[in-house]
Amino acid sequence: MNRLFQVAIVALLICGFSYAVPTTQVTPADQIQFQQKTIQAQMKELEERMFHLAELIRSTEAGDSAKLLMAVRKAREQLIVEQMKDVLELIGTKDLNKASGEQKEVLKKLDELKKLLLATDLDLAMQIEQLKKLNAAIKKLDEAIKEQKRQQTETNKVAADQKQNKPVDPKKFDAAKKDQEQNKKSTDNINAMMKDLGEKGVKAASSLTSASTAMSKATGSLGNKKGGDALTEQTDAIKQLEVAKKELEEQKKKLLEEIERLVRKQIIANLQDMLDRQTSVRQATASLYPRAEANDREALLRVKQLGTAEGRIVTIADQTIELIEETQFSLALPPALQSISRRCVVIQNDLQQSRANKNVIDAEQQVERDLKDLIETFKELQASGSKPSNCKGCGGDKNKLLAELKVLKMLQIRVTEETKDTDGRRAAAARELPGELKTKIGGVRDMQAQVRDATDAIHHRVCPDCLDE
Numbered sequence: 001m002n003r004l005f006q007v008a009i010v011a012l013l014i015c016g017f018s019y020a021v022p023t024t025q026v027t028p029a030d031q032i033q034f035q036q037k038t039i040q041a042q043m044k045e046l047e048e049r050m051f052h053l054a055e056l057i058r059s060t061e062a063g064d065s066a067k068l069l070m071a072v073r074k075a076r077e078q079l080i081v082e083q084m085k086d087v088l089e090l091i092g093t094k095d096l097n098k099a100s101g102e103q104k105e106v107l108k109k110l111d112e113l114k115k116l117l118l119a120t121d122l123d124l125a126m127q128i129e130q131l132k133k134l135n136a137a138i139k140k141l142d143e144a145i146k147e148q149k150r151q152q153t154e155t156n157k158v159a160a161d162q163k164q165n166k167p168v169d170p171k172k173f174d175a176a177k178k179d180q181e182q183n184k185k186s187t188d189n190i191n192a193m194m195k196d197l198g199e200k201g202v203k204a205a206s207s208l209t210s211a212s213t214a215m216s217k218a219t220g221s222l223g224n225k226k227g228g229d230a231l232t233e234q235t236d237a238i239k240q241l242e243v244a245k246k247e248l249e250e251q252k253k254k255l256l257e258e259i260e261r262l263v264r265k266q267i268i269a270n271l272q273d274m275l276d277r278q279t280s281v282r283q284a285t286a287s288l289y290p291r292a293e294a295n296d297r298e299a300l301l302r303v304k305q306l307g308t309a310e311g312r313i314v315t316i317a318d319q320t321i322e323l324i325e326e327t328q329f330s331l332a333l334p335p336a337l338q339s340i341s342r343r344c345v346v347i348q349n350d351l352q353q354s355r356a357n358k359n360v361i362d363a364e365q366q367v368e369r370d371l372k373d374l375i376e377t378f379k380e381l382q383a384s385g386s387k388p389s390n391c392k393g394c395g396g397d398k399n400k401l402l403a404e405l406k407v408l409k410m411l412q413i414r415v416t417e418e419t420k421d422t423d424g425r426r427a428a429a430a431r432e433l434p435g436e437l438k439t440k441i442g443g444v445r446d447m448q449a450q451v452r453d454a455t456d457a458i459h460h461r462v463c464p465d466c467l468d469e
Helices: 003-018 029-056 060-077 080-094 096-118 122-161 170-223 227-293 299-329 333-352 358-386 399-418 425-432 435-441 444-459
Strands: none
Touching: 029 060, 029 080, 060 096, 060 399, 080 096, 122 170, 122 227, 170 358, 227 299, 227 333, 227 358, 299 333, 333 358, 333 399, 333 444, 358 399, 399 444
């Protein structure tokens, strides 16, 4: 990796680590305000340096240059510097509680930038960014279509009254015109988003332009109190909006197909990382078990330190769940990983309480077995890529469906086991953990609900032909 690129990452890490949430009991508000000004200036300078560095290394380190440009664009799109300025104003008014909430949001954004710069697979990072933009555009387009249909319904009523020579309150036309102008503005904003999608947004942009033109005509007709003409133009606008949505959905489908291979590779790598770490923790726990049982002080301290290593497994699980949900890779895997994560939190709590006994070791071994099963399942799915088995009815991948069902079965078994849990470790953890982690381990009812939701979602994605051999 380019040395200058490493410096940029370190600078971003410094911003993140320096960005402390204000605490009235420890730091006076004026000192916090000074620190906030310093961090804001550092972030602004970092954006500028990343941009210039990207230009400087474009010819020699094209991949790192692309990452830096993407990070700059992301930082500016998320208005990180501007949000830091807002935090500064809140600190100035002594509204530290609200400032604390805003700072947590900034920390989350800084962490996303860090992950982007550290990403080993640039193609995947860029494609995920495109997927986010597509999802955002489709969501806004759905809202515009819904609003346009509402306006169409109202205009239809007015047009019907005019056709029957019934009097129509002019204020209705004025309100309808104002609403149409606003939806045209929203449509134009969506069209502007197409530029960030490159070629993927070209066709949709054309339809959105046509929709905007139809809306302009409808605005004029409403201004002239011509309900029938406005209705025709609004109907055309809806048609064009729906064409644009269909095109974006097609682009999203293609993009998901492109990134699935890369995501599967990353997921398997993450699962293997979790397994290696869990194996290491379990081996250390087992070696310390006899001495910990004898209340050896040094052994108890080392067991406690293992809690940090177990916590890292929880973090990787959370990051993997986020990746899966962002890319819509799997329906069953997120709740399965959440199940593993919950059990790792309980193990983490046991270790932090210096417990190294048979129950803890058994729980660690079960996590290892589940991770091995998941890795094997998705490696099999990866290998089956050369032998596709698409459903003749819906066209879905039957190999992927089989993998989902295997994960779902494993998940249900674990939930059933936890329901029958008699050693009280979850209950003990719930008493000892801070509120945030208590919520994370949840209850058995929550787990069963996740199984039900995942099963229902899979059910709605399959057809009778999917189950045929």
